[in-house]
Amino acid sequence: MSLQLMDIMENEYSVLKELFQALEDQNQYLLKREVFKLDKIVKVLEEKSRNVAFWEVERRKITAKRAMREVVAESKDEKMKNIYEDIVELLRKIQLQKDTNEALIKQWL
Template sequence: MENQLKDIMVKEYNELKELLKSMEDQHELFLKNDIFQLENVVKRIEANNMSIAKLEVDRRKITGENSMNEVIRVLKDDELEDNYRNIKKLLQEIKVQKESNELLFRQGLVFTNRVLNIFSPNKNNKTYNSLGRMGR
């Protein structure tokens, strides 16, 4: 059981590294405005997520309802604890990269919407109401 768990955690760590690499590529491609390659990276990210989910299911089959902290405390294995710490650290890096990418995409959408509003403004006549605010 212990060796299976170690193997799964090493595989999970490697898959998480691949996911982080894919997300970094996504960030760079967005900055370069390479839409076609960006689509390929999205497919790669989805594949990474599927692999990680399968490994997570395998890990949960071994650990059952117990949390990883509990399992590590019971087994008292330093290698297992190091693997778990590395995975948690990598997950934090992935979270930061994900938030960075989302912020970048949102900013791009806001910019695009503003440009669209400039080219096709609202046709309604705007007037001031009794409070001095713009009304429709």
Template sequence: MKEKLNVVMIQEIETVMVLLVELEEQHRCIIVNDIFGMEACVDKIKKANKNIAHMEVERRKLTESRAMRSIIEEFKDEELEKNYYKINNLLQEVVLQKDTNELLIKQGLSFTNRILNVLNPARETKTYNAYGKVKK
């Protein structure tokens, strides 16, 4: 079981690395405003997520849904532990890259909305509501 688990973890590392590469590509497309490139990245990211989910299912079948930390302590295998920590570090990098991409996209949308409001302001008259606030 230890060898199978190690093989699955190595495959999982490879699939997470593929996702990280795709997220970095998405980041590049966001920076250079490549809309069509971003659209292509979405499909690649979905495919990478599907592969990661498949590998996670394989790993859970082997571990019978037990916690990885307890399994690593049970086996006391250095390579297994090293792969576990490598996966954790990669997942943290993926989360950081995903959050960065989301923030850049939100920032771009906010800027676009402000520009649209400047170019096409609301034409209705401003009035006060029952609480003394200006209605927009």
């Protein structure tokens, strides 16, 4: 289970990085008011979000829907702990970028 979970977590981290990059791109398009690029980035964001959801479901299958914090603590695997912390940090950045982008969109309206 540990190896399979690590693979899933690494894939999830990779897709989360892509999602974060797309949100940063969206931010730039919002700041520059590039409407046509904004339309395209929405599709990219939807695709990346679907990919994140796929890996989330795969991870939950393996962990039996247990909290990742528990699973990581029980594993005592330093590499798993590091990737988990990277994922948590990236999710925090994604949420902040998403909130920033939403605020910019509301300003437009």
